[in-house]
Each structure stands twice: as structure tokens, then as C-alpha cells.
Amino acid sequence: MSGDTNSLFYRGPSALVRLVLLGLLSVVLMTADHRLNYLGSVRSALSLLLYPLQVVAAFPPTAWDWFNENMASRERLLEQNQTLRSSHLQLEVRMQRYAALEAENQRLREMLGSTTHVRGRMLVAELVSVDLDPYRHEVLINKGLGDDLFEGQPVLDARGVMGQVVHVGPLTSTVLMITDPSHALPVQVNRTGERTVAVGTGDLRLLRLPYLPNNADIREGDLLVTSGLGDRFPAGYPVGVISHISHDLGEPFARVDAQPTAFLGRVREALLVWPPESSKRLPPVAPPMEDAESGDLPIAAAETTPIAPVAEPSTHRGIEVPSQEIDEEGR
Numbered sequence: 001m002s003g004d005t006n007s008l009f010y011r012g013p014s015a016l017v018r019l020v021l022l023g024l025l026s027v028v029l030m031t032a033d034h035r036l037n038y039l040g041s042v043r044s045a046l047s048l049l050l051y052p053l054q055v056v057a058a059f060p061p062t063a064w065d066w067f068n069e070n071m072a073s074r075e076r077l078l079e080q081n082q083t084l085r086s087s088h089l090q091l092e093v094r095m096q097r098y099a100a101l102e103a104e105n106q107r108l109r110e111m112l113g114s115t116t117h118v119r120g121r122m123l124v125a126e127l128v129s130v131d132l133d134p135y136r137h138e139v140l141i142n143k144g145l146g147d148d149l150f151e152g153q154p155v156l157d158a159r160g161v162m163g164q165v166v167h168v169g170p171l172t173s174t175v176l177m178i179t180d181p182s183h184a185l186p187v188q189v190n191r192t193g194e195r196t197v198a199v200g201t202g203d204l205r206l207l208r209l210p211y212l213p214n215n216a217d218i219r220e221g222d223l224l225v226t227s228g229l230g231d232r233f234p235a236g237y238p239v240g241v242i243s244h245i246s247h248d249l250g251e252p253f254a255r256v257d258a259q260p261t262a263f264l265g266r267v268r269e270a271l272l273v274w275p276p277e278s279s280k281r282l283p284p285v286a287p288p289m290e291d292a293e294s295g296d297l298p299i300a301a302a303e304t305t306p307i308a309p310v311a312e313p314s315t316h317r318g319i320e321v322p323s324q325e326i327d328e329e330g331r
Contacts (some may be wrong), residue, residue, distance in 0.1 A: 026196050046218075121274040123147060125155075128172060129266065135202055137163075137177040141270055144171045149272065152232055157272040160238035160261035161185070161226060164211065177264055179204050186230050190223040198224060200240055204264045207240050209256040214247050216254065224258055234273060238262075 013021075125141040143149055145168055153165040155175050164182065167174040178185050183200040187209075194216055199206045212218060222242045228235025240258035247254050 050173055089239040121273045123274075124272050125173075125272055127270065135181065135266070137180040137183075137200065137202070137204065138166075139175050140172050141175055141272075142171045142172060143272065144173050146170065147272075148274075150211065154233045154237075155272050156237060156273060157262045157267045157269070158271075159263060160240070160260050161233060162264060162267065162270055164232065175270065177204075178262075179207060179260060179264060184225045185233065185239060187224045188227040188282075189218055189242075190225045191219075192222075193219045194218060195229070196257060205259055208259060209242075210253060212254050212256050213252065214249075214254045217254065218245060218254075219244060220245055223261075231275075234275070246331050292319050 015168075019299040033052040077260070100310070123143065125143040128140040128142050130140075131138040141155075149165055149168045151165055153170055155162045155164060161178055163175050163177040165173050176183055177200070178198065179202065181200050181202045185198045186195065187198045188195045196209050196212050198209055200206050207224075209224075220242050224239040224242065226233040226235055226237045226239060238261040240260045242256060243259045244257040245254060246256075
């Protein structure tokens with residue numbers, strides 16, 4: 001009886017032991033499946049068996065979406081069609097205006113004897129590297145002597161003037177940006193034609209115009225374009241937008257800052273521009289100054305930008321600023 005009683009009430013391993021064993025078995029099976037993919041066929045068979053159940057479970061929302069789409073598709077299509085027709089009509093009206101403006105611009109150019117084509121050769125170059133010196137804004141491009149580059153060649157991007165080539169190698173060239181502290185660029189205010197010089201500050205987002213008098217007709221937001229003086233940068237290309245103006249009654253010139261239009265810190269491609277064949281690749285030279293008492297100044301000297309009194313010629317690239325003194329009348 002004692003033996004029968006023991007066999008009748010025998011319970012086997014405890015629940016905790018069985019949990020640990022099953023956990024270890026699960027870990028072993030998961031590891032083997034992950035490493036050797038033993039249970040791939042089992043999962044495929046189970047997914048095939050469970051597919052009908054998944055279809056039945058997804059049938060109510062699927063049927064509801066199908067019903068809404070078929071019942072409301074006509075109205076939705078009519079609404080979309082009307083919207084597209086309206087947008088198409090607006091675009092056509094705008095295109096008509098652009099076509100009229102283009103035709104008018106062409107007629108005006110013909111009347112003025114100008115041309116819509118950019119004279120000279122152009123070439124797209126890619127940036128290879130950027131000078132990490134914070135006080136020098138130079139980049140290296142993948143064009144060189146084999147592409148007929150020359151020192152002083154203007155470099156543009158899609159939004160405006162970037163700088164000029166300062167060194168030409170066999171396969172690469174160095175471009176000095178307009179924001180470099182050693183660079184200066186003759187510009188003019190597009191709204192009024194006021195001429196001045198844009199000087200680099202060492203900040204990719206800032207140009208300075210130090211030679212504008214306090215009574216100059218300038219405003220914040222005015223566009224600066226190349227003036228074409230110096231026979232280096234072609235005229236009419238955007239350079240920057242005036243961002244700040246301050247006047248000091250004790251100073252003869254206003255403090256004017258501008259933001260470059262070119263993406264100097266993000267650009268990846270640059271456009272190299274060649275002057276027309278008739279142009280001469282000569283560095284800009286300061287015009288000769290005649291005697292101030294005679295009142296006879298050469299035409300080139302009359303076209304130069306007013307400058308601040310300095311003790312010696314400026315070392316900015318792109319334009320050479322001659323030394324001069326201010327007389328008693330402030331001229």
C-alpha cells in the first residue's frame with residue numbers, strides 16, 4: 001500500500017524547475033534558428049496555414065475601404081480634376097505674362113543694341129578642397145592649365161560672384177573668395193548706380209563697403225552688382241545685398257555691411273568665365289592722377305570709386321587703391 005500511495009501522489013519536477021528548463025530550451029532553439037536557420041521551413045508552413053485566418057481577420061476593414069472608395073471615387077475624381085484644371089489655367093496665365101515680358105525685354109535689348117548672349121567662354125568646375133585656415137578663404141577646383149585658366153579669372157556660382165583665380169596649376173587651381181580679408185571688388189548699387197568697393201572681412205556671410213560717404217543714396221536690401229571697372233569681373237553680376245547701415249557724424253564714410261548672394265560655405269560647383277576674345281587679360285592698374293588745380297582728370301580717373309585717405313596703396317586683390325590726401329574742402 002505504501003508503494004501504491006507513493007506512485008499515486010508522485011508529482012514530478014516542480015513548476016520552477018520546468019520553467020527554467022523550458023526557458024533554456026527556448027534560448028537554445030532561438031540561437032540555433034538564428035545561426036543555422038533550422039526553423040525556416042517550419043515558419044513558412046505555419047504562415048501558409050495562418051494566411052486564411054489573417055484574410056478573415058482583415059476582411060471587415062478591407063471591405064469597408066473598398067465600399068468607400070467605389071462609392072466616393074467619382075466625386076473625388078471630379079474634385080481633383082477641377083483643382084488640376086484651375087491650377088493649369090493659372091500656370092498658363094503666368095506663362096503668358098512671362099512670355100510677354102521676355103518679348104518686351106528682347107525688344108528693348110534690340111533697341112539698345114545689346115545682346116542676350118553671354119559673351120566669352122564658360123566652364124563648370126567642382127570644388128576639390130577648402131582651406132581650413134579661418135583667416136584665408138580659399139578653395140581648390142579641379143581645373144587648371146589644361147583648361148586654359150588664368151590668374152585673375154572671375155569665378156561665379158548659381159547666385160552670384162564667388163571670387164577669382166589666384167593660382168593656376170597643371171590640374172587644379174586656387175580660388176580666392178570675395179570674403180577673404182585680402183580681396184576687394186569694384187561694385188555698384190543696382191538701384192542708383194552708386195559705385196564703391198566691397199572688401200572681404202574674413203566672414204563668409206559678410207562684406208564691408210568702407211568707402212561710401214554718409215550722404216550716399218543707399219538702403220538696406222539694395223542689391224550690389226559688379227561694376228565692370230578694372231577689366232577683371234564682368235559687369236552686372238550679383239555680389240551681395242546691403243544688410244546694415246550706420247552713420248557716424250564724426251566719420252566721413254558710413255559703415256555699410258552686405259551679405260554675399262553666393263553660397264560661399266555650401267557651394268560644390270563653380271562657373272569659370274572667360275572674357276571676350278577682344279578683351280585683354282591685364283591686371284587692373286590705378287589710373288594716373290593729374291594736377292588737381294588744373295581740373296583736368298582722365299576719364300579713367302573720373303570713373304574710380306571715392307576712397308578713404310590712406311598712407312600707402314591697399315594690398316587688396318581685385319583692385320588697387322591709390323594713395324591720396326584730402327584737401328581743405330574735403331575733396
